[in-house]
Amino acid sequence: MSQDSIGSLPIMTLTFISNVIRSAAESGWHNVDVGGLMKNETGLTTVVVNRHRARGLAECRYGGDLQYRHMIYIGVGSGIAAGLYIDxxxxxxxxxxxxxxxxxxxxxxxxLCPCGNHGCLQLLSAGPAIEQEYRKTIRQSNHTQSFTDRGIDLQLVKAQDVCAAAENGDDLAIGVVKKAADYLGIAMANLLNTFNPEAIILGGFVPNASSLFVETAMKTMRQRAMHPLSSETVVMTSRFKEIGGALGAANFALDKYISLSFF
Ligand SMILES: [Zn+2]
Known part of the structure; x- marks a missing residue:
């Protein structure tokens, strides 16, 4: 089962062995036996996988560039999570x-993050971070009145709106998107140096809404990662959108019960 089928909660950590969500701090879930609950309701054997890791599995096996066997998928939406794929x-x-x-x-x-740590990546680079930073920037620049005059409630501005404004040349939005993408680029550089992937796939509603976000993150990654590694790592956006979660989750279930070899 993919998390897609139970909504869009930013679930942090899943235990595949027992299908228990160990911790989803943002939603207050701790040690919730989602797999057991679903099995009781449906009578079917159930496996649980984080939605981003499921989407990455689909990209890894059915995406546009199948020549890459060692990949990282990073989902940037309401939260941020990655999937690491080896062969x-x-x-x-x-x-x-x-x-x-x-x-x-x-x-x-x-x-402070709900997980208890300070300065977590998703607090600075995910969709809610972009929205909050844009509101703060607008207020500090005294542009609030222009929003009100146009009938726009600043509290309702979404990350996709900020990304669209940046694509249309809004300087304040451009600054906010670049700042968020810089943080992701730092994390990408660290991942790149650690795992030396052939490709990094960016998915989720933020990369899908902003080429500026993708280009900035990639540029920061290449500046900060070891050059011999980063120069050969391809960065691209995801091929699949919502269907990727279901496709990857089905693959994950097959992996658990049927041994398949890919390519
Ligand atoms: Zn955290």
């Missing part, structure tokens, strides 16, 4: 938490 197999870790880059530190004295 097109998802690296889960013993508790299913491999790839929780959204809760890695990119700003030591940054804001």
């Amino acid at each position: 097109r197999q998802l690296l889960s870790g013993p508790r299913g938490g491999a790839g929780e880059i959204g809760h890695t530190t990119v700003e030591p004295d940054g804001p």
